[in-house]
Amino acid sequence: MDRLRNHIEEIVGLTDLEYENVKTFFTLRRVKKNQYLQQEGDLAKYEFLVLSGIFRMFYLDEEGKEHIIQFAGQNWWMADYQAYFNQKPATLHILCMADAEVLYTTLEGRQTLSANFHKMEHFFRVKLTNGYVAQQRRIVSLLSGTPQQRYEEFGQLYPQLIQKIPKKYIAEYLGVSRETLSRLYSG
Amino acid sequence: MDRLRNHIEEIVGLTDLEYENVKTFFTLRRVKKNQYLQQEGDLAKYEFLVLSGIFRMFYLDEEGKEHIIQFAGQNWWMADYQAYFNQKPATLHILCMADAEVLYTTLEGRQTLSANFHKMEHFFRVKLTNGYVAQQRRIVSLLSGTPQQRYEEFGQLYPQLIQKIPKKYIAEYLGVSRETLSRLYSG
DNA sequence: AAAAAAGTGTGATCAGGATCACACAAATGT
DNA sequence: ACATTTGTGTGATCCTGATCACACTTTTTT
Numbered sequence: 001m002d003r004l005r006n007h008i009e010e011i012v013g014l015t016d017l018e019y020e021n022v023k024t025f026f027t028l029r030r031v032k033k034n035q036y037l038q039q040e041g042d043l044a045k046y047e048f049l050v051l052s053g054i055f056r057m058f059y060l061d062e063e064g065k066e067h068i069i070q071f072a073g074q075n076w077w078m079a080d081y082q083a084y085f086n087q088k089p090a091t092l093h094i095l096c097m098a099d100a101e102v103l104y105t106t107l108e109g110r111q112t113l114s115a116n117f118h119k120m121e122h123f124f125r126v127k128l129t130n131g132y133v134a135q136q137r138r139i140v141s142l143l144s145g146t147p148q149q150r151y152e153e154f155g156q157l158y159p160q161l162i163q164k165i166p167k168k169y170i171a172e173y174l175g176v177s178r179e180t181l182s183r184l185y186s187g
Numbered sequence: 188m189d190r191l192r193n194h195i196e197e198i199v200g201l202t203d204l205e206y207e208n209v210k211t212f213f214t215l216r217r218v219k220k221n222q223y224l225q226q227e228g229d230l231a232k233y234e235f236l237v238l239s240g241i242f243r244m245f246y247l248d249e250e251g252k253e254h255i256i257q258f259a260g261q262n263w264w265m266a267d268y269q270a271y272f273n274q275k276p277a278t279l280h281i282l283c284m285a286d287a288e289v290l291y292t293t294l295e296g297r298q299t300l301s302a303n304f305h306k307m308e309h310f311f312r313v314k315l316t317n318g319y320v321a322q323q324r325r326i327v328s329l330l331s332g333t334p335q336q337r338y339e340e341f342g343q344l345y346p347q348l349i350q351k352i353p354k355k356y357i358a359e360y361l362g363v364s365r366e367t368l369s370r371l372y373s374g
Numbered sequence: 375a376a377a378a379a380a381g382t383g384t385g386a387t388c389a390g391g392a393t394c395a396c397a398c399a400a401a402t403g404t
Numbered sequence: 405a406c407a408t409t410t411g412t413g414t415g416a417t418c419c420t421g422a423t424c425a426c427a428c429t430t431t432t433t434t
Binding site for chain 1: 246248252254255256268269272301302305308309311312315316318319320322323324325326327329330331359362
Binding site for chain 2: 420421422423424
């Protein structure tokens with residue numbers, strides 16, 4: 001069954017023994033829709049691997065407006081990494097949008113894993129690289145694309161998400177008002 | 188004197204022996220202003236550590252407009268990582284804006300280093316993490332800030348760069364026309 | 375030293391998208 | 405089943421920042 005093992009083994013192979021050890025660093029948590037996994041101001045103690053469900057991570061500005069940094073569905077990692085790696089209070093909120101299961105670990109866990117298993121440091125590096133590249137693509141998209149293009153690109157990259165997530169949040173993610181987004185396909 | 192060693196040792200300590208070995212994976216290259224380090228379509232064979240000088244890395248859209256992904260000054264790493272990690276043709280240009288010296292290495296070099304020296308994998312991971320966090324901050328800024336705020340933020344983050352780089356490129360980096368940027372302080 | 379290229383400031387006009395306002399629809403809670 | 409909350413479509417208006425145009429300055433090239 002083990003979803004964690006499958007996930008890790010997409011990148012690096014593990015012996016049974018290794019996996020038994022690795023596993024002890026993660027804890028399962030069930031989360032219901034509309035629960036916060038983390039709020040601004042909380043110490044960013046954990047990072048999360050989403051096993052099921054959907055989350056959004058966002059910055060809340062002075063006027064109370066959400067700006068969505070990322071959505072996270074199955075097999076996505078998620079954390080306010082700026083806060084997490086420095087063990088500081090989070091500046092981002094993480095909110096559950098559909099009943100979910102997550103595995104979480106701590107920075108200490110991550111560091112111990114990385115130190116004990118070169119493979120795991122490699123795994124984390126690869127994951128981070130993919131995230132970095134995805135963000136870079138998003139920056140290009142924000143700088144050069146019209147709302148139209150950004151919406152289409154989003155649909156291509158995340159066909160699963162575009163169906164399950166209310167359009168108003170997709171608008172926030174794309175940096176466009178929900179009215180403008182609405183007019184892209186109806187108008 | 189070794190600038191590479193100093194740079195690495197900001198993150199991880201190295202013995203003389205280790206450093207002698209690490210060093211062999213890097214090559215020095217001098218670049219003059221207006222030379223390309225990489226053009227769209229080139230195989231993204233190398234990644235670069237800037238020892239001196241300034242570069243910009245940008246995406247050129249269909250209308251011939253530049254969209255600047257990042258500037259790179261001293262001690263910045265730079266590559267079209269999407270292309271580099273997959274050893275594909277680059278989609279980004281890297282252009283020298285002030286006479287420079289860079290060290291470059293290959294993906295194979297990076298991988299060998301990471302495999303042979305756990306410390307170096309750690310080093311690369313830390314560097315990548317910092318880059319990831321910086322990009323995340325930039326996305327928030329693009330989503331939620333006015334041109335004014337983004338300009339000020341840029342100035343705070345990169346006080347050295349804001350002086351040395353022509354405003355028109357800063358405008359492109361911020362995703363704003365040069366005219367609008369100009370009016371932010373003069374108007 | 376002269377010529378060309380690159381960068382900057384500033385006005386006038388235009389347009390894409392934000393905002394405001396409202397009606398209706400769908401999902402959720404009790 | 406009903407009430408409340410959450411999401412969606414669409415019109416009318418407004419405004420920020422893009423675009424166009426041109427003068428001037430600074431840097432680079434020859």
